Amino acid sequence: MPELPEVETIVRGLNSMVKGLTVQRLPHVSPHLLKREPQLRQLTGDTFKSFERRGKYIIAFLKSGRRLMIHLRMSGRILVGEDQRRRDKHDHLEIVFRARSRRLVFRDVRKFGVIQFVRDGQQETLNRLGAEAPAITASQLQALVxxxxxxxxxxxxxxxxxxxLGNIYVDESLYRSYIHPLRASSSLSAKEIRALARAIRQIMALAIKNLGTTFDSYSGVNGETGRFARYLKVYNQNGSRCGKCSDIIVKIKVGGRGTHFCPTCQKDDCRS
DNA sequence: ATTCTCACCTGTTAGC
DNA sequence: TGCTAACAGGTGAGAA
Structure with a gap:
């Protein structure tokens, strides 16, 4: 579900609502989370100093010196509110804080989300991540492609x-740079690479500014939904007309993922 | 070595 | 209307 703009929105919300709070108790921790992170209950008594984002990961810095890493995968959500709401059947972690009876809930219908302390293995994963999408340059992209x-x-x-980048913003970036999703990476011209890098940066900036994209379930920590859906040109727009050429947006599968594009604006005639 | 497919899990929706 | 299959914002293990 959440891509970088959604995760960025959540991290900002955590820094405004949870930063500095100390964990009083964990009224609920699901077994599948404990299986991935047996020490999760050690959060009790610790304090959240700050939150950062790396790619789609949320990293919480704790007073104890440890770091907690959260990945929401497809359906994970983090909600922060008052400590008296009813537990949802998909709530897998509840944190009650000492101050102001505030409560954090990790909700995740599909249970793909992961919460664990950062150890060597997780640090290695973070180290291997590529350049941040909102700052990608044409020369960086050139080298990768x-x-x-x-x-x-x-x-x-x-x-x-x-x-x-995730499925939504990749489709939007390729549309904006007139590139067919099935093009071989190494076939892109210098001009196309410049256009693609610029499209990625622009779309990331616009999506972050609009708090991400909400179709149904995603929201920030306070429940506020993202407004970027109104800017989508191809994602989920199959069957409607392209805003540039009036051709019909189509949907195909690429690498198992639904892929939306304009067959006229994004020509596939030089795939290799 | 790189690249592709599928499983992970639950809910919703498209299609018969 | 009801059943079934396909699909969903992501990723990693194992196969090719």
């Missing part, structure tokens, strides 16, 4: 190439 024959869509989804 030229070595691979993979479909450009699949390459852009690879977090170890560029960190933060």
């Amino acid at each position: 030229c070595k691979s024959k993979r479909h450009v869509k699949s390459l852009l989804l690879d977090q170890y190439v560029i960190a933060g």
Whole structure:
């Protein structure tokens, strides 16, 4: 579910609502989270100093010196509110803080989300992540793209190439730069690479400014929904008309992911 | 070595 | 209307 702009919105919300709070108790921790992180209950008594984002990861810095790493995957959400709401069947972690009876809930319908302390293995994963999508430059992208024959869509989804892009923003970036999703990465011209890098930066900036994209379930920590859906040109727009050429937006599968594009604006005639 | 496919889990929706 | 299959914002293990 959440891509970089959504995670960025959540991290900002955590820094405004949870920073400085001390964990009083954990009224609820699901077994599947404890299986991944048996020491999760050690959060009790610790204090959240600050939150940062790296790619789609949330990193919480704790007073004890440890760091907690959260990945929301497809359906994970973090909600912060008063400590008296009813527990949802998909709530897997509840944190009650000492001050102001504030409560944090980790909710995740599909249970793909991961919460664990940062150890060597997790640090290695963070180290290997690619450049941050909102800051990607044409020369960085050039170096990444030229070595691979993979479909450009699949390459852009690879977090170890560029960190933060997901299915929505890859489709939107390719549309904005007139590139067909099935193009071989190494076939992109210098001009196309410049356009793509610029599109990625612009779309990330606009999406962050609009608090991300909400279709149904995503929201920030206070429940506020993202407004970027109104700017979508191709994602989920199959069947409607392209805003540039009036052709019909189509949907295909690339690397197992639904992929939306304009067959006229994003020509596939030079795939290799 | 790089790249592709599938499983992970639950809910919703499209199609018969 | 009801059943079933396919699909969903992501990623990693194992196969090719």
